[in-house]
Structures are given as structure tokens and as C-alpha cells.
Amino acid sequence: MAGGPEPDGASATDQRIALAHEWEELVARVRGLAPRFSTFLAPPRWQDLAATVGDGTGVLINVARECHALLVTSGGVTAVPLPDLSSGEVHDRTARHLARLHMTNAAAQLMHHTRQRAQVRKVYATYQAHHAAKVHMAEAQAELDRTLLPDLAWLWDTVAEPVLRALDETNPASGGRHRIWWCPTGWLSFLPLHAAGHHDGSGRSVLDRTVSSYVPTLRALARATRSPEPDPCDRDRLLVVAVQEAADMPPLPQVAEEVRLLREEFGAERLTVLEGPDATRDAVLSRLATHRWAHFSCHGRQDPFDPSRGGLLLSDGTLGIGELSRGSYRGDFAFLSACMTASGGLDLSDEAITIGAALHYSGFRRVVAALWSIDAETATVLARDVFRSLMKDGLFRPEGSAVAVTGAAIRLRHQSPEHPSRWATFTHIGP
Numbered sequence: 471m472a473g474g475p476e477p478d479g480a481s482a483t484d485q486r487i488a489l490a491h492e493w494e495e496l497v498a499r500v501r502g503l504a505p506r507f508s509t510f511l512a513p514p515r516w517q518d519l520a521a522t523v524g525d526g527t528g529v530l531i532n533v534a535r536e537c538h539a540l541l542v543t544s545g546g547v548t549a550v551p552l553p554d555l556s557s558g559e560v561h562d563r564t565a566r567h568l569a570r571l572h573m574t575n576a577a578a579q580l581m582h583h584t585r586q587r588a589q590v591r592k593v594y595a596t597y598q599a600h601h602a603a604k605v606h607m608a609e610a611q612a613e614l615d616r617t618l619l620p621d622l623a624w625l626w627d628t629v630a631e632p633v634l635r636a637l638d639e640t641n642p643a644s645g646g647r648h649r650i651w652w653c654p655t656g657w658l659s660f661l662p663l664h665a666a667g668h669h670d671g672s673g674r675s676v677l678d679r680t681v682s683s684y685v686p687t688l689r690a691l692a693r694a695t696r697s698p699e700p701d702p703c704d705r706d707r708l709l710v711v712a713v714q715e716a717a718d719m720p721p722l723p724q725v726a727e728e729v730r731l732l733r734e735e736f737g738a739e740r741l742t743v744l745e746g747p748d749a750t751r752d753a754v755l756s757r758l759a760t761h762r763w764a765h766f767s768c769h770g771r772q773d774p775f776d777p778s779r780g781g782l783l784l785s786d787g788t789l790g791i792g793e794l795s796r797g798s799y800r801g802d803f804a805f806l807s808a809c810m811t812a813s814g815g816l817d818l819s820d821e822a823i824t825i826g827a828a829l830h831y832s833g834f835r836r837v838v839a840a841l842w843s844i845d846a847e848t849a850t851v852l853a854r855d856v857f858r859s860l861m862k863d864g865l866f867r868p869e870g871s872a873v874a875v876t877g878a879a880i881r882l883r884h885q886s887p888e889h890p891s892r893w894a895t896f897t898h899i900g901p
């Protein structure tokens with residue numbers, strides 16, 4: 471009826487339009503305040519993102535009906551078709567990989583519980599159960615390694631080799647190795663692209679051809695590289711968080727050894743050690759704000775169905791991803807000698823909800839993390855190798871951490887090429 475009230479739907483539509491105009495006006499006013507606000511809430515320009523990779527390449531992999539790798543270099547963006555990659559096969563291979571990891575973790579838990587029972591009730595039945603659990607654990611680990619090798623070869627054939635071929639043609643590597651920042655999407659983010667290859671001595675592998683890191687986004691890489699590198703100083707301290715035992719988890723035999731080797735490399739006077747009951751969530755969060763470097767030797771936990779529940783197991787509970795990501799730090803390096811610290815969630819796989827990414831987002835430029843559960847002895851060997859590589863003339867230089875992690879992984883592979891679960895898990899995040 472003419473002159474009557476407008477329908478509720480029309481009124482709501484008009485209100486939304488008005489609010490949208492008001493929002494645009496407010497954003498425009500903020501961008502006009504000063505030159506530094508000119509890009510407020512604007513999407514990043516590719517020129518700005520390209521500048522962050524320097525002589526390297528950001529590789530963003532789109533997994534959809536048609537798959538491509540976007541190669542971001544200082545000269546521009548190139549789309550490389552990946553015709554042999556399909557979202558269906560990525561899903562199937564990742565699902566099988568995660569199932570094998572779950573079986574291995576369940577076998578490790580069973581072995582821990584049967585060991586505890588055998589120590590308390592020393593009878594034939596408990597010893598027999600523990601022996602059976604050990605056999606089951608060995609079988610699960612062997613199955614993981616046996617299937618991981620062909621997965622790495624498939625990653626090379628479908629993703630890495632086409633990317634490197636394109637780079638060789640358009641942006642040849644300086645010094646023989648490409649510097650790459652991988653940014654996978656979807657379920658591909660659960661697989662070790664940095665270790666893709668035919669590990670048969672042919673050199674057809676990412677480890678042999680690149681120095682690889684991961685980044686949650688190129689904007690996160692830009693933020694990490696924006697500030698100049700601080701000068702090394704012998705007064706800087708390393709925060710060491712060492713928790714050997716956590717509730718319902720097997721003890722970690724490598725914790726004491728990692729603390730010892732760090733004291734050896736840095737000197738006791740340059741360490742802040744939070745150990746055992748002193749390693750509480752509040753204590754760790756407060757110390758992270760005052761240390762440029764951190765090393766965590768403890769259990770890590772991740773739930774692929776609810777990744778926000780993941781975190782580091784400390785003496786008074788789990789230091790969660792949410793707590794870590796809410797911090798604002800000025801750190802240069804964090805080493806996570808803990809399980810599943812580079813693993814995210816299934817439902818929000820594009821969101822990079824991982825422990826390592828949380829530390830990176832909160833201000834630690836470079837983070838070493840693990841995609842799955844790690845062998846205690848192997849973790850200590852890699853930590854020793856990385857820290858010794860980064861110590862130059864008594865000063866710690868984490869700007870070389872990507873090269874150090876790559877070299878350490880290669881040396882582990884030389885020792886046991888048939889066990890990729892030991893050397894393909896370690897990742898580097900950041901510049």
C-alpha cells in the first residue's frame with residue numbers, strides 16, 4: 471500500500487547497504503591519515519610479496535579441480551600446471567598417511583602402558599604383553615617407512631619436479647640450490663614436500679636440489695623479514711623448556727641430553743632453563759617475551775579434528791596454540807623438539823593451525839618443528855647438528871637455520887635412507 475511501512479526484508483537490506491557505505495568511508499578515512507596507513511585492510515600487492523623472497527621463490531600450491539603451483543619470484547608470478555596432481559589422490563594419500571601415523575602413535579602408547587604394568591606387576595603375563603606391544607610397535611613403524619618412500623616419490627613426480635623444472639628454465643639457482651618457501655593448501659599441507667623425491671642416490675629430491683622452508687602465508691614471511699637482522703651478541707640468552715614427564719605420556723629420555731648439549735654449546739651462563747615443575751605455562755609465556763631464542767624439549771600434541779586443542783605439554787598442563795598465538799614476541803629462533811608441532815587440522819587445513827605456525831605468527835622469525843611424532847634419539851641428533859652449525863665463533867647466528875636444518879636432514883638420510891619417518895619429519899618455518 472502506498473505510503474505504508476517498508477517490508478522488514480527491504481528495511482534490513484537498506485540497513486546493510488548503509489553500513490557497507492559507512493565501513494568504506496571509515497576505511498578511506500584511515501588510509502588518508504598518513505602514508506603508512508595507505509594500505510590499511512587492503513590485500514597485499516604481489517610486488518610487495520615478491521620482494522620478500524629475494525633471490526628465492528615462494529611456491530603456493532593450489533589443490534582443486536585443476537592444480538597449479540604459483541611461483542612468486544622478485545620478477546613476478548608464474549603459474550605452473552600440475553596435470554598429474556589431483557585433489558582426490560591428495561585426499562586419499564593423506565588419509566592413508568594420517569592413518570598410519572595414528573597406528574604408530576597408538577602402538578607407542580600401548581608399549582608405554584604395558585611397560586608400566588610390567589614394572590608394577592612383575593609376572594609372566596605382563597612381560598609377555600609388553601613384548602607383544604614392542605613387536606607391534608616395530609611393525610607399525612616399518613609399515614610407515616615402507617609406504618612413506620613411495621609417497622615421497624609421488625610428491626616429486628606430481629609437484630616438486632615440475633616446479634623445479636620451471637625454476638631451472640626461468641630462475642636458475644645460484645650456488646646450485648634453489649631457495650624455496652613452500653605454501654601448500656588443503657590436505658597437501660600434511661605431507662612432507664620438503665622431502666619429496668626418489669631417495670635412491672639419483673639426486674632427484676627436494677633435499678638435494680633446494681633449501682626449503684614453509685610459510686603459513688607470504689604475508690607472514692614479509693612480516694618476518696621486514697626488520698633488519700639483529701647483530702649477534704654474547705649477552706643474548708637461550709630459553710630452554712625441558713619437561714621429561716607429562717601426564718599419561720611416556721618419559722622422554724632425550725630431554726636431559728638436549729639440556730646438556732645446549733649448556734655445552736652456549737655455556738650455562740647464557741641459558742635460562744625451565745625444567746620439570748618450573749616449566750609452567752605462565753613461566754614459559756613470560757620468558758618467551760624476554761628471549762630471542764627458545765628450545766622446547768617436551769611432548770607435543772595435536773588433534774587433527776580440533777587443531778586448536780594442540781599444544782606443548784608442560785608441567786601444569788598444555789600450553790595451547792591459542793595462548794602461543796596471542797603473544798607478541800621479538801624472537802629470532804625457536805626449536806621445537808616435540809612431536810606434531812608442524813601438523814594442523816583436517817577441517818581447516820588451509821588455516822595452518824599448528825604449534826610452529828603459532829610461534830611464527832606471534833613473533834619468532836624462524837621455527838624448527840616436526841610433522842609427526844619423532845624418535846627421541848633422532849631429535850637429539852638433529853638438535854645437536856643444527857645448533858652446532860649455527861654457532862660461529864661463540865656467537866649464535868640463526869639466520870642460517872634453513873641451511874642447517876636441510877644439511878642435518880640429509881645427514882640423517884645418509885645414515886638410514888630406508889627410514890624416512892626419521893628424517894622427513896623436520897621442517898623449517900620462516901626466512
